[in-house]
Amino acid sequence: MTKAQNTPIIEALKKYINDRTIRFHMPGHKGGQITNNAVIDFLGSRVFEADVTNVPGMDDLHQTHGVIKEAQELAARTFGADATYFLINGSSCGLQALVMAACNPGDKILVPRNIHRSILSGIILSGAVPVFFMPEYDQDFAIPLGVTPTTIANSLAGHPDVKAVMLVNPTYHGITSDLSTIAKIVHRHNVPLLVDEAHGPHLYFHEDLPKSALDSGADATVHGTHKMLAAFTQASMLHVKGDRINRQRLEASLRLLQSTSTSYLLLASLDGARAQIAEQGRQLVDKTLDLARYLRGKIKEIPGFRVFGEEKIGQPGVLGLDLTKVTVSVRDLKVTGFWAEQWLREKHHIQVEMSNVFNLLLLLTFGNWRSDVDYMLKALNELSEHVRQNPKLMKRYSPLPAVNLLPVIPEPVLTPREAFWAQSVATPLQQSVGRVCAEVITCYPPGIPVICPGERITSEIVEYLSLMRAMGVHFQGCYDGSMENVLVVK
Incomplete structure (x- = not known):
């Protein structure tokens, strides 16, 4: 076994289970030994056997010294970070901790308007003052894009007392900004560049994907490991590189925000996801990209659908595009994305990642297979035919409102x-x-x-x-x- 294949948390869990330890400790299900319990009957006892607390040999997420420390060091090596922190409260707590580590009460933080609300929660917790700016916007697909270096430079010139810059890269729709140039601009002002990379942990493992945050010069980034890799929902990572982030304060913020009842199911899933991507990353992402290219090409052949594609690269705010995020416009069918999502779910038991007024977002990972994609294409063909053969349906939604899905920034009155x-x-x-x-x-x-x-x-x-x-x-x-x-x- 290579070093990258090591899974210290998983091995510690196996040992604890195989030792057949008699449990006079939490949690109350005692490894799934309770009978007549609906969730144990549904999931089986194995998952409960692995649901332990920080007993001896299992380390402590809030003061790592053993298997968690080792697993985090392996993750740092995998993603090119100086330090990695496992998150059991989702990407949200990592983003909040970064804001709290970088800003004192009253400090300004430069943020795009398309931030996730967890970043705003971090701003409230820290007492920081947000300086908002608008990302670029695609009127055709009605989605926010990335940001330009000029926008960042102008914003910093107007607010030279900013203490940190937080960006979203890639966006929910897979769009990336020129982070390398932006990092140089931000660092000339001697402030850290923080990146919400929740939707991009796979970017590190294939040359056909946009450049990752740490490779572009970011000081810290947060990964939603569960979003694109094989971890359980709510399992994420925070990576730090360089010395612009106060590690002591960051760790204190994480201790403040993360649950003291650590889920070893979540930690084990992070451990396993890291080992898998470290060993097979390029191969797995390559397979996913092949599926994405196939899906994109076939959707373009279906009447009424358009796909946000590589032809958009080069316009302001679009340096790159993660092809595994497939944004499909239903605008030409004169129905809403909400309706299309519901139709796919009810008629074909397909669940898309999200919908809005004009679009569907399809998210592909290495957990998808060609059969999934072929079934989706069959359903989209049927959807197109159904709508075009029902003019009353098209009339119901025509004309769709000409709405900007990223409203103008209102006037700030209070922090x-x-x-x-x-x-x-x-x-x-x-x-x-x-x-x-x-x-x-x-x-x-x-x-x-x-x-x-x-x-x-x-x-x-x-x-x-x-x-x-x-x-x-x-x-x-x-x-x-x-x-x-x-x-x-x-």
């Missing part, structure tokens, strides 16, 4: 932290114009804030939220998920 802690009151959405928002409102997925705490609600925001509600969008992070009411500062 997000000030607004979060302020006294608030619920008010009907239609009567909220001019009031200061006291909550974060996001359309989910992908979780990009429409309005943040401390920003003034405008008529355009109300109109946008009303339209999204009428379209059937799912709202998250807010007091009233129906979007009838919003929380505003008293």
